Amino acid sequence: MRNTKAIILFTQNVRLSRGNPKVPYTAISWEDIDLLFSAMLSDLLEILTQLLQVDVFLVTSKTELQDDFLFAFHNRVNVLYTAEKNYNRRVAFSIATVFNEGYNKVVAYFDNYPLFKDDFIKRVFSQLNYEDDCIVCSATNSGNCNLVAMKNNHSSWFDDVTEEQFINMDYLIKKACEDKLVIFTTQNLPTIVNGYDLQTLKNDIQTQMTNEVHYPKKTLLMFKYLDKKLRNWKPKDEAWDLRRYI
Numbered sequence: 001m002r003n004t005k006a007i008i009l010f011t012q013n014v015r016l017s018r019g020n021p022k023v024p025y026t027a028i029s030w031e032d033i034d035l036l037f038s039a040m041l042s043d044l045l046e047i048l049t050q051l052l053q054v055d056v057f058l059v060t061s062k063t064e065l066q067d068d069f070l071f072a073f074h075n076r077v078n079v080l081y082t083a084e085k086n087y088n089r090r091v092a093f094s095i096a097t098v099f100n101e102g103y104n105k106v107v108a109y110f111d112n113y114p115l116f117k118d119d120f121i122k123r124v125f126s127q128l129n130y131e132d133d134c135i136v137c138s139a140t141n142s143g144n145c146n147l148v149a150m151k152n153n154h155s156s157w158f159d160d161v162t163e164e165q166f167i168n169m170d171y172l173i174k175k176a177c178e179d180k181l182v183i184f185t186t187q188n189l190p191t192i193v194n195g196y197d198l199q200t201l202k203n204d205i206q207t208q209m210t211n212e213v214h215y216p217k218k219t220l221l222m223f224k225y226l227d228k229k230l231r232n233w234k235p236k237d238e239a240w241d242l243r244r245y246i
Helices: 030-048 067-071 087-100 118-130 169-178 195-211 217-231
Strands: 005-010 054-060 077-081 105-109 134-139 145-150 182-185
Touching: 005 030, 005 087, 030 054, 030 118, 030 217, 054 087, 077 087, 087 105, 105 118, 118 134, 118 145, 134 169, 145 169, 169 182, 195 217
Parallel strands: 005 054, 005 105, 054 077, 134 182
Antiparallel strands: 105 145, 134 145
């Protein structure tokens, strides 16, 4: 342990609504989608590893990421390997592990959205200073929780629930109330659930590229690759198998 604050990220199965062929990026293969989300995770790690006095943890299995992906973050990211396939138990395992290593402020982020402002995470850590025991949580526009910050080990909340339960904001607020914690919420955070969200992300990255020095470069490169691929796409291509995406 180098610091007292930590943020935890997770590799996860991509869930993307694919049923409507008129939605942007519906025709790309799942393999390309996996590459895109890996690029998003890489850009997110680049942002978070620049934070001062914060250690970054990535929870994954030994088969989910290629060696060259982790090599790029050598000595910058602490990797927690687990064979646990249930996502909620991965969350419980990682939160308990990080607190047991001596950290006293921990953020778990359940998304890979690469336009993540470092000043936002600084405010989240700062908010944890104001109460003896509290949580800070953020939701998506659909009402699911995609970030929770805590200063004590509440990993038991995630042990024996389904993923659908624990990412529900109502569930987390209920557990926090049962433990008599003070609850702080932030503004909603963006996430990716369909091709329209991907299109919005690409447009936002292109806007940021023109205004800022730092932007999600790997994600933008993947979008350029996908756009080129789609320009040459034909309905007979393997990527467009409707049965596969419904």
